[in-house]
Amino acid sequence: MHSSTPKKILAVVCSFLLSLLTFLLLVAICTKMTFFDKGFYLSNIAKTHYYEKVTSDLMEDFTSLGIPGGIPDEVFKNTISQDDVQTEIMACIDTSFSGKTYQIRSNAVKQKLYSAFLDYAKQQHKREATDQEQQALQELASECEKVYIQNVRFPFIQQISGAKALYDRFFIPAAIILGVLCVLLGVAIWFTQRWRHRAIRLYVYAGVGCSLTGILFPLYMLIWAPYKQLNIQPPALHGLLTSMASQYLISLLVVFVVVGLLCTVLAPIYRKLKNKVL
Amino acid sequence: MKKLVALIAAAATCAAISLTAFAAPGISASEQKILDSLQGSVTTQAGASISIPQEYLNQAKNYLMRSDVDISEADATTTIGHIEEAKTAVKNSNATSLSDLPGSVKSIVLEKATAAAAVNGLSLTFDASSSAITIKDANGVTVFESGDIIKTTGADYTVEIALGAGLVLIAVAGSVYLVNKSKKAAVNG
């Protein structure tokens, strides 16, 4: 007895839905393991020498402030180290991913700079700074503090941590729902097909379809890399964002290539079942 | 849509510096009419006065002076019509500042800025460390910058600046579009 046309169409639709839902599930899992994982940020930061570049930018900005403030570059040299910057940024990411707001320890930096300024002023004028001078130096230290915060604060970290909290809230229920739907569709395909090899064929359609859906877009993005043309400064941040985008796309590509390859495992099973029927 | 963007942009770009009919070098009579229509502020339903900051318009004007811009009388009339539509939309809102404009109006600005920018190779640049916004042309040269006039130590990013940047972007981009359009017309005509 042959399957009727509506039954065939329904089977193909189920296969398509299985393909789409599997794609969505895998993208959700991949995103959770990258953009919403602290390790992803820390590994990319290390890979792009982000700490070193931020420290360099910070010193550049400090010395730019030093010019109108009458403070030479040497005064700033020993105030901030790369280790300090690294500790601060890591703590910022760590705390934010725990769902809390991180308070940058800028006051300590400000006090350190202010002391350095006072020492320099004393060295220059051979006397203690006057009240007016102290006020002006405090103002300079405050501006340096603002610059420190702007450079060290991980950009958009509050937004990322907010998005992560939201994502975490819905990820498990969504993953369960998608998973259950996929299983149901798989079961529906299996039991509506008279011949098992046809069910396998529909699974292969779904798997390869999912794989192609997940490969085409990341491949396009990796080849043309439009995200590299984004005008975000400073260069350290641009490099970091580019690296993160590339790694995310590569992760997606790998996941979906694996899915595609797994489908090839089904091919001999399909042939075996088909031969049995014939 | 492109023409709408270009016309409004051209108008905004050539914004008058004065209330008089002083025609500065490089600005024709029809462009001056557009400038005059942009002069001044719009009072919203909330009683607030909104206008494009003069220093933003000056920057757009400086950019335009790199090449000749000729807007015909007909285009100027259409442009002024569009400007009045935009003014009406702002007037009918309850905004108290540029940043307060309703999402629908902001979306329109963004959409037009994007279309205009795409035509003319202009782009927005955001510096995360200083929170400064600049508009750059296709060669990466700064056309517009936000921030304090009397320099301090960094610009404070506000939505108002961003929206202002978007408006000037339309302005600058649209005027360049009109430059290209007028040049093509001259070549073909």
Added chain:
Amino acid sequence: MAKKHKRLMGFIVIPLIFAFLSYILLFTVLSPMMKPVFSIFQLMSSEKGADFYSLPESIYSPSSISEGTVSLSQIEFPVYGAHYASIQLPGTDEAEDLYFGDSNAVLKKGIGQYMGSFLPGYGSPILLSGHNNTYFHNLKNVKEGDVITITTSYGVYEYKVTGTAIKTRTDKTAYDLNQQKEQLILYTCYPFNALGLTSQRYFVYADKISGPEIVD
């Protein structure tokens, strides 16, 4: 054989159709949310990346024309960060480089012009800034009646100092960029030679007395 070939094509064509339909569906559903994101992305993208740090080449070639008119079409308009003129304060032996734009990079190299002000000869205000311990260290000595000279590639301009003022940086009465006369406004940090930063700036105002007028 043909049937086997047909089956094999089915394993490619149908998944491709699935992929295509998936993209259409996702685009339709996500489009309203993604539209502003795409707009911002498009707005912030350029083939040539933004460069905040290097300055363009100098376009300065000193002119000796000090009167008459100069056509706008004959002027090479400076781009942001370009060295386009020189400025000499009274009582100084050397002129300092004048740049269009006033970023940190520019102020490290010379005097910067705010790009919301206009070129010499245009008949509109010119706002210049410089550090008081480098290129504007002589600004404090400029008095009323002194003459400041700006030499561009298209003309030589002289400005007579009309007054000075000490104002805070946020005081909008310190300058008027809307005025219809060519006023040269120079400012630097105040107090001079002070260590640290204050909110005060020292302003010098001068009116144009000679130089070719830019015409259309």
